Amino acid sequence: MNYIQITDLSKSYSDIQALKDLSMEINAGSLFGILGPNGAGKSTLIKILATLVEPDGGEIFVNDINLIKNPRKIRELIGYVAQDIALDKILTGRELLDFQSDLYHMNKKEKYERIKLLIDQLEMNDWIDRKCGTYSGGMKRRIDLAAGLLHLPKVLILDEPTVGLDIESRNIIWQLLKNLKNDGMTIILSSHYLDEIDKLADSLVIIDDGKVIAQGTPSQLKNKLGGDRITLKVREFSTYEESKKISEILSSINGISQIIINKAQGYSINFVVDKEKDLLTKLKVELAFSKFEIFSLAQSQPSLDDVYLQATGKTLLDAEISMTGKRDLKKESKQSMR
């Protein structure tokens, strides 16, 4: 059953179009992943869902409530864990949770019980009465998550919750998310970590440049690619012309498809081979015939990164690297600041 329906969502910040007619559906009680490189529009989408940013166009319905027209009703339904952890350094963790519960109008008994339960669940007993300013990154993230969960929201929205975390904190958060999903909570998780989305998400969208480029369950998306993924190099750093010639050779072989020249990886060639056929021997023969030697050849089962590669012609890591230095984070922060 669709719990959240997003239709033709768009948002611009002065000259940057962050979201371009985005549409998606999220089922009740599922963990929904939003995957994409930095700058793809994930955080803008999350902020719109959290009622922090108003879209320029489009519609969002959460449990049949119009988010744009009734943001206050939506706020009762959602818990939000922001990408940048904003804690009051002067308050202790317990005081922060107490403060947060008053903002959600919880009564004393309910407040006390929920705070105690979350402290236990997130293993915060040892440090909850210390000031937030003394917390490590993992502790901050856990207290932030606890604050988002205090009022037992129907929908939990998390914006890159495990960025920069130690393995212990990451595992605790992953386990908690699994438990919450099993309890029927709808979870929206944005991430640029492929393994996180692959392991946790029931379904996902991949966003690039403000657009949905793929949507489905992780296995559906991977299966769409067909067989195994091959990465081929005839030299450590080929030229485009050389790779183009090889891709022409490959396209003549029956059973090889989805050939992409990956510029960011020294013009390596990525393609999919039909599982049923033994094509690699044939491939070697064809390349030798055209006087190409194989420098490296890696075979793997399709991953979400391959899905991204297939749709955009670059890996997620390459997209991250290409964005480095292009974004004016200070300007973006000012633009999104109220």
Place this chain on the structure above:
Amino acid sequence: MELKQYNLYFLYQETVALTKRLFIQLKRRPSTLLAGILQPIIWLFLFGALFSKAPEGFLPGVDSYGNFLGAGLIVFTAFSGALNSGLPLMFDREFGFLNRLLVAPLASRLSIVLSSFFYITILSFVQSIVIMIVSFVLGYGWPDFYGLGIVFTTLILLVLFVTSISLCLAFVLPGHIELIALIFVINLPLLFASTALAPIAFMPNWLGWLASLNPLTFAIEPIRIAYTQTMNLDVVALHAPYGDLTCKSCISILFSLTVFSLIIIRPLLNRKLN
């Protein structure tokens, strides 16, 4: 902000929570409170000493310069505190803590503004009372019961007026550096261009005009009357170049300015908070 939708208890609960947070911050970082008390007390001593040998008749109606200065420093303390009231909000904006408040289903986001008003008003009262006690100990007098009422009413109006402007600036300006710079520019010139340190008769004509249009003057003069004579709202408090103003007139002007500023900032707060 839709008043009809307010659930008063929820509004109370969230306003108390927001105010409590500001007081916890103050308790754990009391330097603001202490500085706000120490600075005017130091001024009281220094300026009191500086003008202790002022010629007779220089300050009509008062026994000493300290007696004259007390009202100015009480108002200046409240004014400085209120002017700085936008800073916590600005820091909340910059560090993303404001988003925590904005994603919560607050009965009204007016609670964010109300909590700042309550906090600054209480803080200003505490600071003012300490200055009043020090002034009393130094022999600069103490207002009668009616006068005390006028002192606190005047301070509430001034705090509301200045706090509303400061909160507005906290939303309009891009960051805390700009806000601090503006506070720095406004603070002392407004003090010197008022009757806090000297009467209008002592000033050149142009400065006299400025001082008699300065909102601080409208707060200082009724408090000065409360300090120097039996409180009477109809007594002339300010001999301005454009005419004499009674205590009642000064307070009415201050009240009008406060109401005007609240009306002016409301659309901005609505836009920023809704």
